[in-house]
Amino acid sequence: MILSVSWRNVWRSKTRSLVILFAIALGIFTGVFNYSFYNGMALQRIDSAISTEASHIQLHRKGYLENPEEKAFIKDAEQIALAIESEDSVKATCYRFIVQGMIQSPTTSTGVKVLGVNPEKEQNITNLHDKIIDGAYFEGISRNPVVIGKKLAEKLKLKVRSKLVISFADASGYISGASFRIAGIYETSNNVYDNSTVFVRTEDLNQLYGADIKAGHEVAVLLSHSDYVPIKQHELKAQYVDLDVKEWRELLPQVSMLESSLDISMYIFMIIILLALIFGIINTMLMAVLERTKELGMLMSIGMNKAKVFKMIMVETVFLSLIGGLVGIAMGIAVTLIFANSGIDISSVSEGFGAMGYDSIIYPVLLVKNVVDVVVMVFITGILAAIYPAIKALKLNPAEALRMNM
Amino acid sequence: MNVIETNNLTKTYNDSEVEVHAVQGIDLKIEEGEFTAIVGPSGCGKTTFLNMVGGLDQPTSGTVRVGDTYVNELKSSELIDFRLHNIGFVFQAYNLIPVLTARENVEFIMQLQGKDKKEREQRASNLLTEVGLGDRINSRPSRLSGGQQQRVAVARALASKPKFVLADEPTANLDSKSTETLLDMMEKLNKEENITFIFSTHDMRVVNKARRVIKLEDGKIISDERKS
């Protein structure tokens, strides 16, 4: 019955309750939607980091990542890739030959990372083939095709089928170069990557460098699910003791930080909102207690003990907070769902984001776990907000309260 | 056996600059089944006296015994429990819970006592029928007249099966017709069910209904008369 009294008391002063409910709902909505927005943004960044750059796991010669020298290649990279590919929970593998080189157009030149890949294998690992915006993925050019980023093409003032020269130091230390022709131009959400990474065929690159076609600096492994990363990494480390086996979080620490800092920043943001709201809730409940001085005096007179009075005020406050909170969460979920498919286009305000590897269309994502956390936080807020008004109520002297004329 | 006995009961307020001797040494015995009015002009100490008897206010000195309990010796947490199980209160301003219906108001006190739902509902309906509100059990206080609200309050006071009912100026806010209905009803409950009523008033019509009239002046008893 105390529950029902508390519930009905919430609606006793409708306007006052609606004002605070609206404030709570708006605050919680802001928090929830803010989270789903940044969560979507981060997940997209992580996703694209995995699908365009890092895959799940990569193997290199020890020390290569710290000091990427051309001569530090794995001789039997192809064989290792094939062996890993046949293992459980591995979706695909590929190997790449990587050199640091210069790319020259008739007008200008710039330093790039040249990746020698097997176009067919590469397709299973990265989504480069999906990112082609002009020309085709290693097609249409029979001799020395190259795929370059849009930003780079613009810088070099080159188009599809244009000729360019790639040069680098070969196995014997001499600068060797060859001319390539642009088969396709790609664009990812990461401008820096697009500007500095070009793709050629392993067969062309290895031959130019003077290495066997089976050799590569990097073996990339894509798993059937990202959850398997830790186990697989562990297995591969045991199998290839003389190689460096790293997962994407180690390869791209800035991206991995996003993953770990997101929840914390959401909680901090939410706590700030709730802190602001808690004062409004306390104020509303203080008014409710003050207004009901005589009634509370009566209840204590007829024998309602302190614990029950406390509970009654507390439940009322929690109801008030939860109603507002749930409306806010519902609004957050609704708006998240509305934009989950269509996405939110932030290109007009996000010039800088591309440079940091973010998409310009954000698809907000809300996790059940976070919704539950918000509900719990709102609940705790209600309890905290109730303490002061409830103590005020308990301090009433019933005999005096009853004498009041109100 | 005496239900209530006070000995040299005294209350002095000194929270303001001047001391107020609200009740000055009252010795009184009230027995089971009495229908007693405490009368006197405003400020003579009626409320203060009833509050001390009902365990709402601590005496400055003297004792109050209810049954076997010395009320003045109880701690505040014990007092709450004492009031819940021993005393029915009726207030001048009715003081019902506005968000509850008549029946829920009556049930509420039984819930505080931990009675089960079935018993509560049954007893609340019976009591409301007894006070003549059998057809209004689901109305909220705001839909009832003052007289009807006060009858709900009497039903609530009886719901906890108290040793006696304390009513501080129960008719002060009522018109004469409602006053009469309420008093007739209280009288009937007193006669038929031997419920002990102690009520304060300064209304002569009410005084005339009482079978024992205790007159107060300046916190002292100046007369104590029983009608046969």
Ligand SMILES: Nc1ncnc2c1ncn2[C@@H]1O[C@H](COP(=O)(O)OP(=O)(O)O)[C@@H](O)[C@H]1O
């Ligand atoms: N809390 C208080 N502080 C000081 N004086 C009080 C207080 N309560 C009552 N009084 C005084 O005590 C006297 C008795 O009051 P009360 O018992 O209310 O009389 P009655 O109910 O007969 O009108 C009055 O003079 C009143 O002003």
Ligand SMILES: [Mg+2]
């Ligand atoms: Mg009075």
